[in-house]
Amino acid sequence: MDMGKMKMDDQNMNMDGMKMKMDGSPAPRGLKPAENAKFEKGSKIVIESDHMPGMKGAHGTVAGVYDSKLYIVDFMDTATQKEVKNHKYVVDQEIDGQHEVGSKVMIEADHMEGMKGAKGEIVGIVDGPAYMVNFKPTNSNMMATNHKWLSQNDLKAES
Numbered sequence: 001m002d003m004g005k006m007k008m009d010d011q012n013m014n015m016d017g018m019k020m021k022m023d024g025s026p027a028p029r030g031l032k033p034a035e036n037a038k039f040e041k042g043s044k045i046v047i048e049s050d051h052m053p054g055m056k057g058a059h060g061t062v063a064g065v066y067d068s069k070l071y072i073v074d075f076m077d078t079a080t081q082k083e084v085k086n087h088k089y090v091v092d093q094e095i096d097g098q099h100e101v102g103s104k105v106m107i108e109a110d111h112m113e114g115m116k117g118a119k120g121e122i123v124g125i126v127d128g129p130a131y132m133v134n135f136k137p138t139n140s141n142m143m144a145t146n147h148k149w150l151s152q153n154d155l156k157a158e159s
Helices: none
Strands: 006-008 012-015 018-021 044-047 059-066 070-076 083-091 104-107 119-126 130-136 144-150 155-157
Touching: 044 130, 059 144, 070 104, 083 119, 083 144
Parallel strands: none
Antiparallel strands: 006 012, 012 018, 044 059, 044 155, 059 130, 070 083, 070 119, 104 119, 130 144
């Protein structure tokens, strides 16, 4: 999937046929709020990662921070039948199966169209906490709300 091809509408970012939800749902049930996280809920942040176009350098606010590992997964998009490589991230409650590198899993997350119910494989694990953020992409005037997920290393404090 080429993340460089992106179109926007009122609720989604369309990246090469996959729709990333801009108006995100709440965190999955069962996630516990993280204690002693570097960035607390409400903290003003700048995103340093480039998981998708318009993310790197975007300013935002931490909408939630949870005690979970973050899993990088490869999966077959159920809508397009295209393979998605190195998707960052899903959390414990969003995958069914063993939680270790190389494990075959069923993805329960619905961050993107074609993700929920997809078969995949865990290809990497990042220690938490898991951050859910609200931010304004650098290439759009739309706000992304409850974007899931970013790691602590993906964020820096807004100066």
